[in-house]
Amino acid sequence: MSNGFIYNCHKCGFVLDVSCSLISELDTLTHASHKHPLIFSSTTNDEECSACSSKGRIFRCTKCEFTLDFGCATLPHTVKYKQHEHPFTLSYIAEDDSGEYYCDICEEERNHPKHWFYYCEECSYPTHPKCIFGKYSYDGGGDYRNVKFGINYISIVHQHPLTFVQETKDDSHCNNCGLPCEDIAYACATCNISFHMGCA
Incomplete structure (x- = not known):
């Protein structure tokens, strides 16, 4: 997730943030955690990361069983x-x-x-x-x-500027759909209300 600079292909909806764009699948990745170089796996199957056990596209060591996903590699x-x-x-x-x-x-x-x-x-x-x-x-x-929190956003669903926040009140519900706002939301400090990202 990023609200910073991204590369975006409008034809297919492919999005790449800057830190991931700096890692080329054609290059060898050298990482402080492992003594051998890692290469981006050409398989499209999700594989398990050695550092966190999540499944996704990975960098693989050709000499041993070590793997790294993009999140851990960056x-x-x-x-x-x-x-x-x-x-x-x-x-x-x-x-x-x-x-x-x-x-x-x-x-x-x-x-x-x-x-x-x-x-x-x-x-x-x-x-x-x-x-x-x-x-x-x-x-x-x-x-x-x-993600940079604290950025103001002008929305057509509310008359005041909304601020992108990570921590919302426990009882906060989206003013648009009524469902709980958990973890991240757009908040209006003037009206003391919140909106989901998609609802704002």
Whole structure:
């Protein structure tokens, strides 16, 4: 998801954001997480990513079973989290051998010790990538790395400017369709109402 610059094919509806456009399927991908080069898989079948277990188009190592999807291949090495003073570093291996791994933001278990996570070494503070970036409420995957919140939008469904926001009130419902607004929405601060992206 992105509300930044994108490449768009109007004939077939193909959309590509800038960070994904910088990775060519003809090039070899070198990633800090793996010692061998990775190539973009030519198969159109969805395959499992070694770093997160999601299924999709992947980069494959020709020497071993390692795979990476586009989301994991483009994760930043370091990132700041709004409610933490130190930067987080992307970690490729479990922080210890305890066998119990939790996210300190959502306090839920991190499912697999081989799944990547962000870690603040100063505070011994591990977290899911989705908890650092936010996740889509409607499909459970992805993140908001390429979304800029706070942008105003003029809509024909409402007389005031609407602001693109991530955090809505728990009881917020779309003023257009009446369904709950979860995770992201357009909000009117003047009227204290919200709209789904599609409804705005």
